[in-house]
Amino acid sequence: MFDVIVRSEEPILLVGGGDVDNDSLRAALSRFRCIVAADSGADSVLKAGGKPDAVIGDMDSISRATREALDPHVLHEIMEQDSTDFDKCLRSIDAPLVVAMGFLGQRVDHELAAFTVLARRSDRPCILIGREDVVALCPPVLNLEMPRGTRVSLWPLANVTGRSTGLHWPIDGITFAPDAVAGTSNHVDGPLEIAMDAPSMLLILPVDFSDALSRAIMAGPRWVS
Structure with missing residues (x-):
């Protein structure tokens, strides 16, 4: 402590x-x-x-x-x-x-x-x-609206799974790992929702969306220790 x-x-x-x-x-x-x-x-x-x-x-x-x-x-x-x-x-x-x-x-x-x-x-x-970028750990659920085509990259820090809507390439059913599958250079096709099963995924967005990301993180659930 x-x-x-x-x-x-x-x-x-x-x-x-x-x-x-x-x-x-x-x-x-x-x-x-x-x-x-x-x-x-x-x-x-x-x-x-x-x-x-x-x-x-x-x-x-x-x-x-x-x-x-x-x-x-x-x-x-x-x-x-x-x-x-x-x-x-x-x-x-x-x-x-x-x-x-x-x-x-x-x-x-x-x-x-x-x-x-x-x-x-x-x-x-x-x-x-x-x-150039803003980086955060994906919360349990993230809801974010960005213009169609906005770059969204996901980088796993450990084995982790999740689900998404609004991503051009959905992440459902994929086990991400730093030595196997990553999710860089994806983009949005509509309102974005990402749900992660563990606090092990980095979210990387263009820096212009820093304020929007801040609001989305504060509005949603957070991981507990």
């Missing part, structure tokens, strides 16, 4: 130290009441003109200037090295949704680690926003 550091009844913006578009981050900072940074993500927040309400991580990469610019009470150092800063943050946040920027792009190993955390913390709804 881990201590909750940040609680919110509204979605929270979480900023990591990876690739992030400064203009997009600046726009996001104006839309969220609560801002959390993962370690050196605090540098990105300050650069974009904001201030984090909490900084969580092992604090091995935050700059000295940023640390000195912040009130000490917003710094929450978690020293253990068995988890990533993203994991430390997600397990320490209690909110209906975490919208995370700065975790996609640049290093592939960091991206893969973030995907693992999405599955490990499946009871903490979260979307990862990059320059």
